[in-house]
Amino acid sequence: MSKKTIFLADMESFYASVEASRNPALRGKPVAVCGDPALRHGIILAASREAKAFGIKTGQPAWEARRMCPWVAFVHPHMQTYIDYSLRITRIFEQFTDRIHPYSIDEQFLDITGLENLLGSPEKIAAAVNRRVWEETGIRCRIGMGENLLQAKMACDCFAKKHPDAFFGLNSANYADYTWGLPIKSLFGVGMRMERNFQGVGVRTIGHLAGLPREILRKRWGINGEVLWLNAHGIDYSLVEPGAVHEQKGIGHTATLPRDYRKQEEIELVLREMTEEVCRRIRRQRRIGSTVHLYCKGADFDRPSGFARQKKLPEATAAVMDVYPTVLWLFRKHWDRKPLRAVGISLTGLTAYRQLQLTFSEHYEREEALTRAVDRVQERFGKTSIFRASALTPGAQFFQRSGMIGGHDS
Ligand SMILES: [Mg+2]
Structure with missing residues (x-):
């Protein structure tokens, strides 16, 4: 199989960014999307960049957010609008490639294999994608690149989100250098439960996991353990299909x-x-x-x-x-x-x-x-x-x- 070039494009603070996009009065301000506290929905669903600067986080109770930043603007969620924006962003991506795999409401995979000859280097294409999304929606997009979906996801979550260019690329040659020193919880697929399991056996970094024999993981945690071992090595057998049948989240x-x-x-x-x-x-x-x-x-x-x-x-x-x-x-x-x-x-x-x-x-x-x-x-x-x-x-x-x-x- 020839080498692929996959992007994972992730929208920053998606719900909060959409709210700021439809209401200019919220731009540049600390904004938290949250349900009605009286109905026990008082959990932060998304926080704008400015709200995050105060320490406000997704999943936090509204009263706590209010304490961290008394002038935070609480906004009710508008799910249908978020879905509409997500589809608008897909339309923008479609102008670059028809091989798109929506992964969640604010994350989409783009297969740009072969486009380099037409549009220039991946860095250039990513910058163009980010610029288009910003200009047309006012939402900041970050792009991770890899030779498969997993590498693209890791590149985005662990690096592109913190990178000034909002872009970072991993490949099979540099994957270990960049990721093996990261804590095990940074590995895609490792939740709180697996993190505890791994810590219990002394696996604290992605490199520790990669260094274990694959057999041990299969024996101990079955197919899930084996997939995580593959993830630690940057190996992923899934492909980007047009019209994505393998919807992860539904x-x-x-x-x-x-x-x-x-x-x-x-x-x-x-x-x-x-x-x-x-x-x-x-x-x-x-x-x-x-x-x-x-x-x-x-x-x-x-x-x-x-x-x-x-x-x-x-x-x-x-x-x-x-x-x-x-x-x-x-x-x-x-x-x-x-x-x-x-x-x-x-x-x-x-x-x-x-x-x-x-x-x-x-x-x-x-x-x-x-x-x-x-x-x-x-x-x-x-x-x-x-x-x-x-x-x-x-x-x-x-x-x-x-x-x-x-x-x-x-
Ligand atoms: Mg996001």
């Missing part, structure tokens, strides 16, 4: 409930609302998903309960009436009847839906037409101008969540 939504939910009907209603939201977002991207993931978190802090389960759908879809029965099936099978604090639903295995259009059942078409009509009404008159009657029943989350996702904020 599209989903997690909500912390405003109180503990105990009644089955109430929880199932919230699940229904969330399924609608997730399916709508997927349809807007003209995609369909093949696997449903359901996550439920128990309300008892002392005795953690809950579950995360997934099930493949009989057929890829983005229709609520196809997805919701599987959500219910998962919920009824795994719920231990203990009160819940948070629930989440996502769909993965996303593909462009034109590829499978022929297998579409008739009700998908009908639901699609209905959804389009409802979307148009909501876009014109506000999210709460038309809704399902069930949104008025106790426990429904529609009105609270309308303020969070694409709602009309006052």
Whole structure:
């Protein structure tokens, strides 16, 4: 296989940058995107560069951020706008290459193999990409380059984000020199649990892991251990495919409930609302998903309960009436009847839906037409101008969540 040149383009403080892009009054100021503290959503989802300078971090409670910087501007999240910006940025990338693999809402892989002959050195191409994104959206883009996706991701996360040029390249020849001295938690794929495991056996750097025999990792941690060993060596067998079938993250939504939910009907209603939201977002991207993931978190802090389960759908879809029965099936099978604090639903295995259009059942078409009509009404008159009657029943989350996702904020 000939050598590839892969970029990973990452948007700096994406949600906060989008907010500053649509509201000039926020530019250059400490901005934190965060839900409503009264609804227990008071967690920072994104902080602008200026907010980060005060020590404000993603995942932090809002009150703590306020203490670090009393004049920080809190902004409600507008998920639909972030998705729209993400797609706009994809359009910009498409002017450079058609081999794009969206990895998450603010990270996309670009395969620029062979473009050097047309557009100049990778450094030049990266600078041009960054400039275009900045000029058209006001968002700062950072690019890591590698011979595969993993090297590009490592180059971006460990180096490009800190580099004045917002660009850094790794390759198979220099990978060890640059990365082996880094702490093990810097390695892509190492979460908190694996970091602890590795520390328990004296592996503190990426180099330590690379130096162990591959066999030991396979024996101890199975395929996951082996993949991490490959990552430590900069080896990655995945390829950038046009129209990316291997969607890593999928599209989903997690909500912390405003109180503990105990009644089955109430929880199932919230699940229904969330399924609608997730399916709508997927349809807007003209995609369909093949696997449903359901996550439920128990309300008892002392005795953690809950579950995360997934099930493949009989057929890829983005229709609520196809997805919701599987959500219910998962919920009824795994719920231990203990009160819940948070629930989440996502769909993965996303593909462009034109590829499978022929297998579409008739009700998908009908639901699609209905959804389009409802979307148009909501876009014109506000999210709460038309809704399902069930949104008025106790426990429904529609009105609270309308303020969070694409709602009309006052
Ligand atoms: Mg980012």
